Amino acid sequence: MDNLKYDDPLLLELIELEAERIENTIDLVASETHMPKSILEEMGSVLNHKTIEGYPGKRFHAGCEYVDIIEKLAIDRMKDLLQAEHANVQPHSGSSANIAVYFSVLDVGARILSMSLSHGGHLTHGHLTSMTSRCFNFQHYNVDLQTELINYDAVARAADQFKPEMIVAGASSYPRLIDYEKMYQIAKSAGAYLFVDMAHIAGLVAAKLIPGPVPFADFVSFTTYKTMMGGRGGVILCKKEYADAVDKAVFPGTQGTTAVSNIAGKATIAKLAGQTGFINVQQKTLDNAKLLAKEFLKKGYRLVGGGTDTHQIIIDVTSKGLSGARAERILESTGIITNRNYIPGDTEKKASGLRLGTGPISVRGVDRNHVVQIADIIDNALMNPGNQEVSDRLRKDVFEICRQFPVYNSSVPE
Numbered sequence: 241m242d243n244l245k246y247d248d249p250l251l252l253e254l255i256e257l258e259a260e261r262i263e264n265t266i267d268l269v270a271s272e273t274h275m276p277k278s279i280l281e282e283m284g285s286v287l288n289h290k291t292i293e294g295y296p297g298k299r300f301h302a303g304c305e306y307v308d309i310i311e312k313l314a315i316d317r318m319k320d321l322l323q324a325e326h327a328n329v330q331p332h333s334g335s336s337a338n339i340a341v342y343f344s345v346l347d348v349g350a351r352i353l354s355m356s357l358s359h360g361g362h363l364t365h366g367h368l369t370s371m372t373s374r375c376f377n378f379q380h381y382n383v384d385l386q387t388e389l390i391n392y393d394a395v396a397r398a399a400d401q402f403k404p405e406m407i408v409a410g411a412s413s414y415p416r417l418i419d420y421e422k423m424y425q426i427a428k429s430a431g432a433y434l435f436v437d438m439a440h441i442a443g444l445v446a447a448k449l450i451p452g453p454v455p456f457a458d459f460v461s462f463t464t465y466k467t468m469m470g471g472r473g474g475v476i477l478c479k480k481e482y483a484d485a486v487d488k489a490v491f492p493g494t495q496g497t498t499a500v501s502n503i504a505g506k507a508t509i510a511k512l513a514g515q516t517g518f519i520n521v522q523q524k525t526l527d528n529a530k531l532l533a534k535e536f537l538k539k540g541y542r543l544v545g546g547g548t549d550t551h552q553i554i555i556d557v558t559s560k561g562l563s564g565a566r567a568e569r570i571l572e573s574t575g576i577i578t579n580r581n582y583i584p585g586d587t588e589k590k591a592s593g594l595r596l597g598t599g600p601i602s603v604r605g606v607d608r609n610h611v612v613q614i615a616d617i618i619d620n621a622l623m624n625p626g627n628q629e630v631s632d633r634l635r636k637d638v639f640e641i642c643r644q645f646p647v648y649n650s651s652v653p654e
């Protein structure tokens with residue numbers, strides 16, 4: 241970054257410190273990953289110059305001959321990868337994608353049935369603090385408090401009574417698979433659209449390692465920077481009949497110009513996702529999550545949903561006398577980065593959960609022995625809060641693992 245050195249040395253220093261932080265900590269944030277370098281290159285490229293509105297071949301500015309090809313590639317590759325009838329690659333984020341889906345076929349005030357936040361849903365699924373709850377009439381379904389799994393009969397009953405125009409399936413914090421076929425049947429008998437938000441799991445679905453929602457859902461949205469590894473942004477997939485409505489809801493409905501550099505990242509990840517490097521990372525992500533879950537169960541931690549079928553593990557840390565926030569801070573001081581999360585039964589005053597994801601460590605190629613060691617480090621740290629000697633020793637162990645599995649000399653698909 242020779243130019244930044246002159247224009248803003250402070251920013252260069254901060255970026256270098258952040259790069260060091262990434263190399264020297266173990267990232268277990270379920271919504272993060274390490275992007276391929278090629279995608280970082282695209283995002284910092286001249287593609288940032290171009291202002292585009294509209295869609296390939298129908299722009300509002302001249303000079304689009306190359307960016308049109310780029311956006312067409314992103315659309316076609318995403319459609320191919322996920323067997324979708326239509327793709328819109330312009331959303332700036334998962335939230336913008338979701339808002340565009342709602343506005344594509346619903347009027348303000350429409351009834352939407354979705355999963356509540358504390359049971360795993362997302363803010364944009366009608367949480368009180370989200371603009372979505374001011375535009376639409378949301379009702380929420382919960383997981384069964386015993387099994388912490390979605391109770392499809394209860395969802396069907398709620399749909400029967402509430403008569404939603406749209407049902408949302410998909411979650412930010414739910415470690416088990418969702419039965420999209422059942423959700424489709426519920427939506428169909430309610431006469432509702434089915435919208436699946438697969439933000440967290442898109443990479444696993446793209447690698448065809450877990451079932452995907454595309455054949456069942458009218459609309460699918462996802463973020464491209466979580467397990468998908470494609471840089472910041474969102475994508476909407478939909479059935480052909482809604483293509484025009486979705487495109488209009490994105491532009492000009494809810495966004496103006498879009499980021500060509502991010503669209504390039506989406507195009508490249510849709511290409512890489514068909515290759516063995518990407519699929520291997522996703523397989524390792526699943527294997528490592530299962531292994532971590534097994535280790536925590538052995539150590540007496542209670543896991544939400546009893547385990548995992550995805551990259552996520554949600555630990556009820558109250559089973560060890562801690563709050564989610566305290567656990568997050570203790571681990572941060574040993575170089576393990578996680579985030580606290582609500583779990584079923586929480587009021588929104590306190591998060592009892594700690595959510596872990598195995599995407600980033602799998603990209604780094606951390607092997608099974610070291611995944612077991614990471615579980616030991618986490619357990620040791622959580623069981624010895626305030627013990628500086630233990631904390632210092634664990635921090636050294638974390639450094640050593642990081643040194644052995646560097647982020648940018650690893651299994652990141654090039």
Ligand SMILES: *Cc1c(COP(=O)(O)O)cnc(C)c1O
Pocket residue numbers: 271332333334335336338361362364410411412437438439440463473474
């Ligand atoms: C992360 C996430 C989003 C939102 O994505 P942003 O890019 O943060 O706007 C939407 N839905 C779900 C289920 C998510 O996990």
